[in-house]
Amino acid sequence: MNEADDFLRKGVAAQQRNDLNAAIDNYRKALAIDPKLAEARANLGAALSAAGQFDEAIEEDNKVLVSAPGNLGVRMNLGLAYYKKGDTENAHTAFEAVHAARPQDVAAAVLLGYTDINLGKSNQAAAMLTPLENGRESNMDLEYVLAYALINSGEQAAGLPRMEKVAKATRSADAYFIAGTARLRRREFHEARADLDAAIDLHGNFPELYTMAGQARDALGDTPAAQSAFEQALKQDPKDFTANLYLGAMHLKQRDLDSARPMLELALQLQPANPMARLQMAKLNGMTGKYTEAAATLEDLEKADPNWLDPHIELAAIYYKLHRPDDGQRERGIVQQIEASQQKAGPSKQ
Structure with a gap:
């Protein structure tokens, strides 16, 4: 075994034990001896991506693909590096190429679906993922992305049961939140409250969760529970428009004008043209002689x-x-x- 192969072997061993710095160092030593050692370069790209060095990973992956454009494993790694970096357009291009070559590859399809959704192409994601579902209904990654795509593309009746199945199977606060938010928009308040309360039980600090839960509780007439949720929302984000508006309106209804005023004033400051905020402030002015x-x-x-x-x-x-x-x-x-x-x-x- 020559010296470059020895560094490659050491790099693989280090990567397997998650010592990324040692892996990167050994792969670079191997490439310094033999720049054409494709396995070392491909592994270097994967290790750099795992270490959060996405630009360097992308550079190494692209070097491999110049000489081996059909290397789908490296192209998949390239897509992941772009995706983790937040470059959705280039990630989509990479995943699309892998999906075109391997249309039954669920992992590639799921990632392509994510990028479609992020690019506002939920219809395309749903159309692409639906044929893959048959026989794979227990694949929660696939079900989650398909459900999300269906909900976003207006097919809530098909997407919601799938998302709630994922939520129950994986105990995912995120899945419960997406389902609960969609139920709330459909005015299915009992179902929305159940989903959003389940998300709270799993993850109490989820952004906007308490705001949505408060709206569901309020719609069902449970004012004390709604008020508690909105108060928690304001602890997380004092400038939450919806929480300030709803909680201010509740205090106004209870004739607690001193508590209502700062919340309604802030809501109006955040969204000066909002009709509901303007209405509540008019009510407050009417109650205080203005x-x-x-x-x-x-x-x-x-x-x-x-x-x-x-x-x-x-x-x-x-x-x-x-x-x-x-x-x-x-x-x-x-x-x-x-x-x-x-x-x-x-x-x-x-």
């Missing part, structure tokens, strides 16, 4: 959405406080018209 300010906001909201009931209800009361009974009576009439129209239309089909 009738002119409240009326101006409510009138703007009415103009923007004439069929939104809440501004008309609030404005009717404000007009009476401003000693404008004719305007107040007019608003009451509009409220009655909207309510009659809503009753005629029946329950929302969302």
